[in-house]
Amino acid sequence: MAPAYPQLTTYLNEAGTDGYLINADGEDSNQYYLSGFRAMGNFVTLYVNGEVRLLVPDMAYARANTEGDGDSVRRFSEFDYGSKVLEHGPARAGPIVTTEFLAENDIDSVSVPASFPNGAADVLRAHGVNVVTDYDDTVGDIRALKTEVEIEHIRETQRANESAMAVAERMLERAAVESGVLHLDGEVLTSERVRRAIEVTLLEEGCALDECIVASGAEGATAHAVGTGPISAGDPVIVDIFPRNKESQYFGDVTRTFVKGEPDAKVREWYEVTREAYETALETIQPGVTGEAVNEAVCDVFEREGYPTLRTDEATEDGFTSATGHGVGLDVHEKPKLSWGGGELRPGHVVTVEPGLYEQGIGGVRLEDLVVVTETGYENLTDYSRELGVM
Secondary structure, rough: OOOOOOHHHHHHHHOOOOEEEEEEEEOOOHHHHHHOOOOOOEEEEEEEEEEEEEEHHHHHHHHHHHHHOOOOEHHHHOOOHHHHHHOHHHHHHHHHHHHHHHHOOOEEEEEEEEEOOOOHHHHHHHHHOEEEEEOOHHHHHHEEOOOHHHHHHHHHHHHHHHHHHHHHHHHHOOEEEEEHHHHHHHHEEEEEHHHHHHHHHHHOOOEEOOOOOOEEEHHHHOOOOOOOOOOOOOOOOEEEEEEEEEOOEEEEOEEEEEEEEOOOOHHHHHHHHHHHHHHHHHHHOOOOEEEEHHHHHHHHHHHOOOOOOOOOOOOOOOEOOOOOEEOOOOOOOOOEEEEEOOOOOOOOOEEEEOOOEEEOOOOOOOOOOEEEEEOOEEEEEEOOOOOOOOO
């Protein structure tokens, strides 16, 4: 049985709609959060009168009953889905079945997320259902406030994440320098090779990820470049890992910067200033402070030291070229944000703190931890050395 969501009920009352409707597969985080069910194909979740009611394809019916959080579960065949496919085609049959499901629940109007399928919305409206788009992502707001159980899930993922980071660091430590390029066990050490070791470690820890960043040298200055090719001595290497736990579905996120050999004075200065910006962000985080205020405090540090930020030049490609952080949960990027327009932080918000400095053609440094906002400030969910990793 799903918990009641008073915030969602309040939203429905203010919007003047009867229920909240999601039509998506189980990979959609709002869908999974409300339904507790992960399915490959699309299904329907209706939140009404404090209850979650599911409408699923017949093949998913048994699993939805045993694995999902629905207070009730109906299947497509109960609404004569097969004949509707023959009469209207598969693209319209599902939404037509949904209109009958809504009618059964005395629903004349629904709020839907901005991602709701346009074709399904057209069919619902054609059958007299008023469809109102929730552009504020109310379910996303609810998801942003983590329970103790969710925080523990994220903490568990972050522990696995740190194990993977340690593997990457040990590979760089063990590497020898030959003609300015790193070699490990007789072979050139590449970003791809480090990334593969990270992925294997995470699989052994029960986590998975689509990609991670091992970007050295100039690639470290390119936003979200994953990194390719041999790693050179003296270049800063940004390692950014953001896996999802395969059981709980919650993400972790951590970044560290390493240098094999002696970093030049510029890289050391970048890291010292970035570390100060990181500590300033943590000192600013507390309930009632906005994410925008945290970002402003970080910009103050960088600008005082003469580095451009997006606040001073929104088109800059050098300096502090990102936001301070973002929420983490069922998505690796979710609410709240530590950036312009970032709203008030509340206990239970889990956010990254990830300042960095970058210069195109040269490289960059970044330091990222994952913290949870508490009643009195924050708790750092990350337990890994925060020094520039020089080896």
